[in-house]
Amino acid sequence: xxxxxxxxxxxxxxxxxxxxxxxxxxxxxxxxxxxxxxxxxxxxxxxxxxxxxxxxxxxxxxxxxxxxxxxxxxxxxxxxxxxxxxxxxxxxxxxxxxxxxxxxxxxxx
Amino acid sequence: xxxxxxxxxxxxxxxxxxxxxxxxxxxxxxxxxxxxxxxxxxxxxxxxxxxxxxxxxxxxxxxxxxxxxxxxxxxxxxxxxxxxxxxxxxxxxxxxxxxxxxxxxxxxxxxxxx
Numbered sequence: 001x002x003x004x005x006x007x008x009x010x011x012x013x014x015x016x017x018x019x020x021x022x023x024x025x026x027x028x029x030x031x032x033x034x035x036x037x038x039x040x041x042x043x044x045x046x047x048x049x050x051x052x053x054x055x056x057x058x059x060x061x062x063x064x065x066x067x068x069x070x071x072x073x074x075x076x077x078x079x080x081x082x083x084x085x086x087x088x089x090x091x092x093x094x095x096x097x098x099x100x101x102x103x104x105x106x107x108x109x
Numbered sequence: 110x111x112x113x114x115x116x117x118x119x120x121x122x123x124x125x126x127x128x129x130x131x132x133x134x135x136x137x138x139x140x141x142x143x144x145x146x147x148x149x150x151x152x153x154x155x156x157x158x159x160x161x162x163x164x165x166x167x168x169x170x171x172x173x174x175x176x177x178x179x180x181x182x183x184x185x186x187x188x189x190x191x192x193x194x195x196x197x198x199x200x201x202x203x204x205x206x207x208x209x210x211x212x213x214x215x216x217x218x219x220x221x222x223x
Contacts, residue, residue: 006151033211042113042200042214043152088151095164097142097212099151
């Protein structure tokens, strides 16, 4: 089982601030996915990155896949209270899809 | 399109009792996953099916957990006997194929073992 380390574990910021969440592993992945989970719900996919060095933007969210396909980052610009949730990275390798422990983000008005 | 359906939503049992969870994936999805999510942590993969065959069950505690996916559609996950540390949310997910494609999750079953 490939281990994915996410940091920080918790993040509490005010509306309008920027933040970056990291996902690191010693393993190489064929792709890396980012999910967001709200209380009482299952995770929902935000983005999939496949190519080393790839950068994807989704409105105020910017995702980057490391050149070696072992790590990824999620940057949120001008965070809003609606961004509050648990952000999970998941690495795909072979048949398995394994998740990190997540970053719990709280954005206060 | 209907999503992944799971039942029950909540279950409370005493330790040493048995419990079963049911999952109906999105129609046509070949891959089905069962995850265990302890409060405040990320989902931990328990077992993964490709159609009705098991492709990964390395993290399934096989002395007490079992799962099956008959006919490659619905799946059940069973715990017998339950322990206090099994208290968690059990998430079912499905995807079209297993590589690089989105996994769609159900709402999960919250299990409390007392």
